[in-house]
Amino acid sequence: MSSVSKYFSGLFTGIKSLLTGMGETWKELWTKKVTQQYPENRDTLVISDRFRCELTMPHDENNEHACTSCGICQMNCPNGTIRVTSKTIETEDGKKKKILDTYNWDLGMCTFCNLCVLTCPSDAIKFENTFENAVFTRDKLKQQLNHEGSKMREKKKEVKPVEPKAE
């Protein structure tokens, strides 16, 4: 190709490519926007069930949970987000028994790796998809998961051998 025809063909293919690009943005101008308008769409917003936002300890209607305070979750937590403290009480039949005193979890430190839930032998904790967790101070991120005055559910009398589902 001679340099002159190169000059012009370069010019025209260049202009054509630019116009094609402009065509794409023009199309985009009229397509429906994908932005989600968050506070407005709160009612219709669907957050996937599995989305991990907040560690919770489900309590039933009798204010009972399933935590045996075995501390496996605390052991498995990679960065010490979970603190399980237990106390020893004496049951009616005179036996000493370790029960959960406090179950503390720090949202600010959690990496949401799900190891605690996976390894919990009694399925006492789970992640909820309640994602609106913004607070004003870091202290408020530290949560106690067991409710006030709650106690362990009694139906699982014998403690199962520690055998997590995976790992």
Added chain:
Amino acid sequence: MENIKKLIINTVPDAVIEDKQKLTVTVVPDKLHLLAKTFRDNAALPMDTLVYLIGVDRGEELGVNYLLCSSTDLSKEVVLKTGTTDRENPLLYSVTDLFETAHYNEREVFALLGIRFINNPDMRKFFLNGDWVGYPLRKDYDANPEINPVTLESKDIVDIAPRITETADGELVEDTVKIFEDDDYIINIGPQHPSTHGVMHFRTALDGEIVKKIDVHSGYIHRGIEKLSEGLTYPQILHFTDRLDYLSANINRHGLCMCVEKAAEIEVPERAQYIRTIMDELNRIDSHCLAWACQTNDLGATTAFIYGMREREVILDIFEKTCGGRLIINQNVVGGVMFDIYADFQKDVKAFIPYMRTKLVEYDRFFSHNVIGLGRMVSIGNLSKEDAISYAVTGPAGRGSGWSCDIRKHIPYALYDKVEFKEIIRTEGDSYARYLNRLDEIEESLHIIEQLIDNIPAGDICAKVKPILRLPEGEYYSRVEACRGEFGVFIESRGDKTPYRLKFRSPSMALVSAMPLICKNEKISDFIGIGGSMDYVIPDIDR
């Protein structure tokens, strides 16, 4: 392999050869360079790619492991080991003249283990400041924060590098080299800069608009993940992999899981393999969409950036529904996957495939032939195949230089030997080749997903794994094809539930190490554009 053994015996008769997971050769430090050179120049099967350079504190001695493989067949591997018992002033010979990628890796080993390399042209610490006290990866390291306090004072950057060279008559000379000339016009691109894709710091000497020299400073977000891992169990370490190259989180995790599974001889169920492969490929599309978006943004086309993000969002939604995470996916666990696919997973993915294809056409029309874009990409940032191999630049960038380096083809893992896909290779080696490679790889990934999505077998998603996982003593390697290139995991186990030494091979570090080479004599604007085409992720470098 017999030939290789013969070659070793011929070159270094007193080398110790072991048949472990990989063929392992232990030599004295003096002979290492010779052996590596013989391997590299071996005409029949050139072992010319340095995949890993791992510093290990073996207790009484400080050592280095080198994993070499052939650039023509990545599955032909050999491990070289050497070490020195001198813990006060450990010195080993550098292989930087054979494999350029060794340069930064040796500096990293110096920073973390204190081994200095003779003949490395620039023996500053990588990741750490020059005045850091102690060597973190040594087992006797004192992590007391008072020794290395956090200061708020600014420190001047010293552009003088120490080095040790061996003269012709075998004498060791310690001297310093100036990185820049006195009257260079140096600008600091980073650590806070819109286009470094993270906290990367390039000291850039300019001659007008033209880049004269680049000096890479890294480590602004070095978290010491390898050190942290030494105190954690294998399932716990998994969550760090997502935080290396966060854009290929799932694939990194796959790499570590594979390494542990291989070591513990765990059979991963078929269903889990399907899920892993599909998720990996979705992750790759996600990453390449973002890479496309960032590259165009670096070239000044901000609109394209949002388009790439929009398509990525669809994948992130699928991730969110599958495993409850968007960026940090947490899907793979040792033995399988953490979550089974959700009910509509197949439907969603099948809807995504044609959608993504239409968007690929849009990308193509919008940017791929744009005359300005072509001018900013074609013949810019040329990386030859030899350099790509020497710098161990893998992934779309390496394949853009004509090097077939796809681990999925060379060392198939998961289901990659069962699916049919093309390895995208271009020989131009410029920004545009890397750009097109990514778009084509999206198409190939879609093709892979298409083949798998309808055939996911029923069954377990996770194998039975002991609650407390101890790996048998030994050294384990695994290599996977992450979005930016080859991601590797090395575990040295001493039979504990925690690794003795764990090393991640980061693809981005190789990409960045090639930046000074390919940006030389380009314009400053193209330096940014080339950075976009290499698509490095900083947390991957600063492990």
Added chain:
Amino acid sequence: MSLNYSQPLEISNLTSWLDAALRGCLAEFWVLLIEFVLVAVVLLAAYAVIALILIYAERKITAFFQARFGPNRVGKWGLLQSVADMIKILLKEIIKINRSDRFLFFVAPFFMIVASMLTFGAVPFGKGLHAIDFNIGVLYVTAVSSLGIIGVLLAGWSSNNKYSMIGAMRSGAQFVSYELSAGFALMTIVVLAGTMQFSAMIEGQRYCWNIFNGHISSIIAFVIYLISGHAETNRGPFDLPEAESELTAGYHTEYSGLQFGFFYLAEYLNMFIIASIATTVFLGGYMPIQVHGWEGFNQIMTYIPTYIWFFGKTAVLIFLSLWVRWSFPRLRIDQLLNLEWKYLLPINLVNILLMVILVLTGLTLTDLFPGLF
């Protein structure tokens, strides 16, 4: 037929009424003084208001190009967003930079804003809405608008920042190059119109806009003017002096608060000025669409006030400029200079010659079809 400008919405009614009222009770000197001050205040206010509207419009339109909504939280549809931003900028501290050239650093934004202000004054917004109608309007606009580059260079130099310096240097090279093309493109039309006075030029485009009158040559000149005007305003794809992804913010990196606000305002106003000059010179300015012989149609068109015509045409051009800006990647400095010196300037030189031939041989539309146009 003469235009019926006595329609009620025209602002010239108001101005002539005001003039008459003032003259009725004051001496000529005082009338002029008051009128000068009034014009200045109105122009300043218009300057600020147009900038606010443009900033809002740009953000909104950009967003629509980018699959987003744009500002939609402050006020209905985010209408108050740019007002809020303005208040923020006014309240921000003006930071003093160590080891910078204080005086030049302080002066630089004024150069920018004064240059664009001076050009802004010469723009004919509508019939009677024309602050000053030089007989060399085109020349004046070209001359004055190039003052702004001094501000950019000074800002880059005085900031004591290497990024700013590179940005300013790029800007200098870019401005000097594209000023040529813009000037030549305007000259092409001056050849066609035979005048440099904006009002005369507009009057001459009553039935046939210059862009049609000179057909091929005019259209080429129009495109070249838009490109080089775009480049002169430092807006994408010619935003190398700012080059966000390379130079963070280029020449105004170190500026904050109101000083930054000046640069920001001037950038948007320059975009407006380029569009309005293009409107005036090529698209008939504030002149309503008129067709030879269609008296009824012409009458209806003139019922739409002239300033609406002006702003409407300008808005179309501004939209075009936004569309281009958000579709293309940024040029590199050598591509930029290539475009100017290898493509625009030679084409321009040939074009001006072509225009001379067209005019001399009577091949313009008005000459070819005198009854129609």
